Amino acid sequence: MRAAVFCAGCSLWFLASAAATAERTLAVTIYNGDLALVQDRRDIDVKDGRQRLEFPDVSAQIRPETVTLTATDIAIVEQNFDFDLLTPAKLMEKAVGQEVTIVRVNPATGVESREQAQVLATNGGVVLKIGQRIEVLRDDGLPVRVIFDKVPDNLRARPTLSVTVVGTHSGVRHATLSYLTPGLSWKADYVALFDEGSGKIDVQGWVTLSNSSGSSYENAQTLLVAGSPDEAGSDAGPGNYRPVRPRPTLQSPGTESGNRERLGDYYLYPLAERTTIANLQTKQVSFLDVHGVPAEHGYEFQNRWLATSDSALSVRSVYSFSSGAHAGLGDQLPAGILRFYMRDKRGDPQFIGESRIDHTPMGSTLSLATGDAFDVKVKPIVAKRKHISTFDWQTDVRYELSNALPRDVVVKVLQSGLWGDTRITAESQESGRRSADTAEWAVKVPANGTASLTASFESRY
Amino acid sequence: MAMSICAGSIACASAATAADIAAEPPVDVAVTVYRAPTRVHGSIDLNHLNGFALVSETRLVHLPAGESRLRFEGVADGIEAQSAIITGLPDGVMEKNRDAKVLSPAALLAAALAKPVELVRTNRKTGQTVRVPATILSDAGGGVVFRTAAGIEALRCSGLPESFSFEPGGNLSARPSLSALVRSRAALTQRITLSYLSRGFDWAADYSATLSADERSMDLGAWVTLANSNGTGFPSANTQVVAGRVNRENEAVEPFDLGDPILALCWPRGSTSDSPPSELRVAQDSASFSMKRTTMMMAAPAIAQLTATAQHKVVEEQLGDLKLYRVPERTTVAGRQSKQVRLLDRADIPVTTIYSAVVAANEQRTSFAAERLLRTINDAAHHLGLPLPSGSIAVFARHDGQPLLLHESTVRDLAVNEEVEMQLGLSTDVQVAITHENVGVTLPAVTREQVERVQISNARPVPIQIELRVALYDGAQVIRADHPLGSKNGQPMFRLEVPPEGSAALRYQLQYQNQTTIR
Numbered sequence: 018m019r020a021a022v023f024c025a026g027c028s029l030w031f032l033a034s035a036a037a038t039a040e041r042t043l044a045v046t047i048y049n050g051d052l053a054l055v056q057d058r059r060d061i062d063v064k065d066g067r068q069r070l071e072f073p074d075v076s077a078q079i080r081p082e083t084v085t086l087t088a089t090d091i092a093i094v095e096q097n098f099d100f101d102l103l104t105p106a107k108l109m110e111k112a113v114g115q116e117v118t119i120v121r122v123n124p125a126t127g128v129e130s131r132e133q134a135q136v137l138a139t140n141g142g143v144v145l146k147i148g149q150r151i152e153v154l155r156d157d158g159l160p161v162r163v164i165f166d167k168v169p170d171n172l173r174a175r176p177t178l179s180v181t182v183v184g185t186h187s188g189v190r191h192a193t194l195s196y197l198t199p200g201l202s203w204k205a206d207y208v209a210l211f212d213e214g215s216g217k218i219d220v221q222g223w224v225t226l227s228n229s230s231g232s233s234y235e236n237a238q239t240l241l242v243a244g245s246p247d248e249a250g251s252d253a254g255p256g257n258y259r260p261v262r263p264r265p266t267l268q269s270p271g272t273e274s275g276n277r278e279r280l281g282d283y284y285l286y287p288l289a290e291r292t293t294i295a296n297l298q299t300k301q302v303s304f305l306d307v308h309g310v311p312a313e314h315g316y317e318f319q320n321r322w323l324a325t326s327d328s329a330l331s332v333r334s335v336y337s338f339s340s341g342a343h344a345g346l347g348d349q350l351p352a353g354i355l356r357f358y359m360r361d362k363r364g365d366p367q368f369i370g371e372s373r374i375d376h377t378p379m380g381s382t383l384s385l386a387t388g389d390a391f392d393v394k395v396k397p398i399v400a401k402r403k404h405i406s407t408f409d410w411q412t413d414v415r416y417e418l419s420n421a422l423p424r425d426v427v428v429k430v431l432q433s434g435l436w437g438d439t440r441i442t443a444e445s446q447e448s449g450r451r452s453a454d455t456a457e458w459a460v461k462v463p464a465n466g467t468a469s470l471t472a473s474f475e476s477r478y
Numbered sequence: 479m480a481m482s483i484c485a486g487s488i489a490c491a492s493a494a495t496a497a498d499i500a501a502e503p504p505v506d507v508a509v510t511v512y513r514a515p516t517r518v519h520g521s522i523d524l525n526h527l528n529g530f531a532l533v534s535e536t537r538l539v540h541l542p543a544g545e546s547r548l549r550f551e552g553v554a555d556g557i558e559a560q561s562a563i564i565t566g567l568p569d570g571v572m573e574k575n576r577d578a579k580v581l582s583p584a585a586l587l588a589a590a591l592a593k594p595v596e597l598v599r600t601n602r603k604t605g606q607t608v609r610v611p612a613t614i615l616s617d618a619g620g621g622v623v624f625r626t627a628a629g630i631e632a633l634r635c636s637g638l639p640e641s642f643s644f645e646p647g648g649n650l651s652a653r654p655s656l657s658a659l660v661r662s663r664a665a666l667t668q669r670i671t672l673s674y675l676s677r678g679f680d681w682a683a684d685y686s687a688t689l690s691a692d693e694r695s696m697d698l699g700a701w702v703t704l705a706n707s708n709g710t711g712f713p714s715a716n717t718q719v720v721a722g723r724v725n726r727e728n729e730a731v732e733p734f735d736l737g738d739p740i741l742a743l744c745w746p747r748g749s750t751s752d753s754p755p756s757e758l759r760v761a762q763d764s765a766s767f768s769m770k771r772t773t774m775m776m777a778a779p780a781i782a783q784l785t786a787t788a789q790h791k792v793v794e795e796q797l798g799d800l801k802l803y804r805v806p807e808r809t810t811v812a813g814r815q816s817k818q819v820r821l822l823d824r825a826d827i828p829v830t831t832i833y834s835a836v837v838a839a840n841e842q843r844t845s846f847a848a849e850r851l852l853r854t855i856n857d858a859a860h861h862l863g864l865p866l867p868s869g870s871i872a873v874f875a876r877h878d879g880q881p882l883l884l885h886e887s888t889v890r891d892l893a894v895n896e897e898v899e900m901q902l903g904l905s906t907d908v909q910v911a912i913t914h915e916n917v918g919v920t921l922p923a924v925t926r927e928q929v930e931r932v933q934i935s936n937a938r939p940v941p942i943q944i945e946l947r948v949a950l951y952d953g954a955q956v957i958r959a960d961h962p963l964g965s966k967n968g969q970p971m972f973r974l975e976v977p978p979e980g981s982a983a984l985r986y987q988l989q990y991q992n993q994t995t996i997r
Contacts, residue, residue: 102616102618102619103615103616103618103623104616104618104619104620104621104623104743105621105622105623105632105633105635105743105744105745106619106621106743106744106745106746107619108623108630108632108745109632109745109746110745118628118629120636122636122638124602124603125603126603127601127602127603127604139745139746140746141746141748142746142747142748142749142750143745143746143747153748153749153750154745154747155636155637155747155749156749156750158637158749159637160636160637160638161636161637162631162636162638163631163632163635163636164628164629164630164631165629165630165631166629166630167630168615168623168625168630172616173616173618174591174592174615174616174617174618175618206560206561208563211798213798221563223560223574225560290572292573292659295575295577295579296579297577297578297579298575298576298577298578298579299559299560299575299576299578300573300574300575300576301559301560301562301573301574301575302572302573302574303570303571314798325967325968326967327967328890329893329896331722331723331891334798334799354560354727356561356675359797359798361718361795361797361802362795365508365534366534366673367510367532367718367720367797367802368510368512368532368675368720368724369724369797369798369799369800370724370725370726371724371725371726371727372725372727373727386725387724387725388515388722388723388724388725388799388800389722389723389799390722390799391721391722391799391800391801391865391891391893392799392865392893392894393799394893394896396967398967398968399968400965400968401968402952402953403953403955404953404990404991410953415968419893419895419896421865421893421894421895422796465894465895467895
């Protein structure tokens with residue numbers, strides 16, 4: 018409370034903030050899309066009658082239109098958010114027409130001489146009236162101190178929220194100030210260690226919350242909501258731009274409920290203990306730690322319609338696992354990034370790629386691409402294009418698969434772009450249809466060997 | 479955090495309950511460098527190292543019983559804090575924090591807002607200093623307003639030398655800091671591992687091939703060139719590089735608040751003798767300086783010619799679907815440094831020189847130079863048969879015993895048994911000309927037939943092999959030709975031999991229906 022004692026002579030706004038007594042509890046609810054609800058419970062000292070309460074220690078990015086102050090036995094007259102900031106230029110501007118003290122310092126002797134001056138104008142330079150003479154402040158470059166008597170009422174160091182209330186009686190009472198603020202957001206970060214020998218993964222999940230709101234939240238009870246109620250703003254924010262997703266990660270959505278807390282259709286992740294969310298801080302708290310979940314490793318290659326290549330292209334390396342209670346992670350997975358690691362020959366974990374996941378219900382099957390395989394490649398070749406009648410085309414595609422690994426692999430070859438009634442008239446092995454426009458073959462490629470897949474398509478144009 | 483404005487709250491005190499412990503500097507470091515995920519071929523650019531690294535540090539920590547805030551100093555500047563993993567603590571980690579608020583003049587001012595500070599004024603004549611108690615009222619908008627017993631003033635608007643002297647306190651560090659809140663049942667000393675991903679690294683393979691005098695074989699050598707643009711160095715580190723593309727999600731790094739400088743902006747200070755400002759010249763000077771520095775930075779690491787025979791080479795191992803190359807001995811990955819370690823050396827690799835040209839069915843061209851390339855296979859029979867990571871390649875030829883540069887190009891990731899092609903640029907000695915000899919239309923199906931003549935001339939004293947790849951209209955077919963028709967990658971191709979100082983001609987006929995798309 019040293020600040021309050023020192024500021025005994027300060028202007029009203031320091032007094033007002035110091036008047037709020039020490040009891041204060043913060044509750045912060047953070048949503049995914051750069052939005053948080055702050056509930057600030059504190060005891061305030063309200064006098065009888067009309068008065069202005071100031072709250073200087075709210076989020077610097079507060080959305081003032083969302084502020085609600087609730088307390089017993091007060092009536093709210095108005096809420097104000099003042100953002101006229103105290104700068105030397107403003108100070109001088111507001112002093113136009115008023116008296117200031119100027120102190121001239123003799124550069125040779127250091128002797129000070131004081132005079133009263135009236136500020137006439139501040140346009141480009143400061144024009145002063147001293148006695149009956151007009152001067153431009155520091156026109157000769159010599160030192161002149163300007164001393165003001167007081168800070169104008171509306172100027173502050175920080176934007177400040179104030180509420181004008183009428184108290185029915187004086188005394189300390191509980192109050193809750195709640196508001197929405199951007200600048201706080203969270204996501205999940207997962208660490209998955211894949212063991213090639215047993216085909217199992219260990220997964221740790223961390224919630225990562227970050228605060229760039231310009232303020233710190235001391236000792237706050239923190240709740241994270243997996244969801245973004247801010248429909249309008251959620252996709253527009255910087256960093257939220259996501260180009261077209263190249264491949265779906267969710268293979269089958271789950272249907273298990275689990276026992277996480279819910280709010281409507283959102284899942285809630287409360288932090289176990291109160292924590293301080295400092296400004297410009299990224300904080301991570303663990304929420305998931307499972308071991309030995311079976312995971313499958315496979316290869317996938319997707320070819321666009323009529324795509325042909327002079328060089329062999331690496332196939333995608335794909336890992337799939339379940340988020341279900343049985344042989345899975347057994348939890349809902351909030352959206353975030355899953356980073357895969359694998360141990361090298363010395364036993365040190367090495368990073369092998371990452372993939373973004375969306376909010377994933379429990380019981381889902383996820384299939385995540387971590388990168389490309391160095392040794393497993395496919396060269397797609399359009400071997401023949403033939404006009405068979407006015408609108409019908411025959412297209413022969415050959416997929417040359419190669420495997421430089423010392424073990425057999427199976428590559429899922431996907432041919433997309435089979436629009437309309439495109440038919441496969443001949444193929445070297447049977448295909449499945451993932452959808453009307455995508456055919457799928459599982460091609461076995463022997464160790465250190467090659468394989469070839471051919472298909473003949475008939476399409477209309 | 480004690481540095482925040484916390485007038486009248488208890489939070490300042492409660493945050494200090496956790497003991498502040500700094501982990502010891504790393505006793506062991508491992509750095510694994512990954513390439514820029516978007517680069518398929520080519521070398522690195524020291525100005526834009528878009529790859530990243532996995533850094534694992536082994537550190538010793540001394541923890542008291544109870545709660546402590548364990549700080550890690552000296553981590554890479556480009557750390558992606560959300561990827562940090564701490565292992566080895568028996569009771570686990572309650573939370574991990576990364577604070578981007580760093581100590582700066584602006585942070586000092588902001589923290590001192592509404593708190594007692596000392597204003598220090600120095601007499602220019604006598605050197606005497608006067609210290610006056612003051613309170614900072616505002617640091618908004620780059621100006622500083624303060625109060626002393628005399629009244630309210632603005633910093634450095636008087637022309638007098640004046641500054642603030644702050645009280646010690648606050649725990650801001652010089653760099654963004656990584657810390658973990660840990661709880662320990664008993665006091666302990668423990669070896670822990672901190673690993674994290676960090677930006678500002680990259681690597682590529684830089685190959686140099688030297689052709690033999692008869693151009694039938696070459697020697698191939700390569701360096702792993704890795705670079706670190708972080709200010710942080712990693713002394714005596716176990717160093718690895720990983721080849722193969724790994725998926726990265728495009729994530730913004732957390733903001734890093736350097737703080738604005740204290741400008742001490744004042745009220746308007748125009749005078750009756752205002753003259754045009756002279757800043758313009760200064761700005762131009764600094765611009766040209768920064769350009770100079772950029773060009774210096776762009777100078778790629780020189781392709782070192784291989785002279786030494788016994789080189790320390792990196793050791794390859796399989797990491798899932800990736801290739802990991804281990805630098806055989808510990809090395810220092812210093813801050814803002816690029817480093818080269820030998821990747822491979824292979825001698826007497828049989829190569830064939832091929833000339834190549836694309837002849838498009840829709841264009842007539844008088845005469846253009848064919849491309850020259852070297853071709854070999856990445857297998858044991860060709861003295862290769864090892865994964866070749868992507869990068870750049872410089873091909874040299876011997877002239878009077880001196881290797882001279884022929885051409886520079888790029889290499890993509892090549893697995894074992896893949897065909898390897900190295901470009902040698904255009905050859906003006908081998909010229910190709912294309913002429914439409916005849917175009918005929920058959921109605922009613924609008925079937926077009928076209929006769930093409932391709933003339934190849936060779937000014938070299940040796941016979942050459944040329945591959946002419948035919949770019950056809952969609953659905954078009956070569957129906958007749960005076961040379962055997964082959965194909966490569968689904969594209970029709972003719973292979974011709976042209977005698978030394980001679981020429982050859984190819985005529986072919988193609989047929990198509992009236993379509994305009996070219997495949």
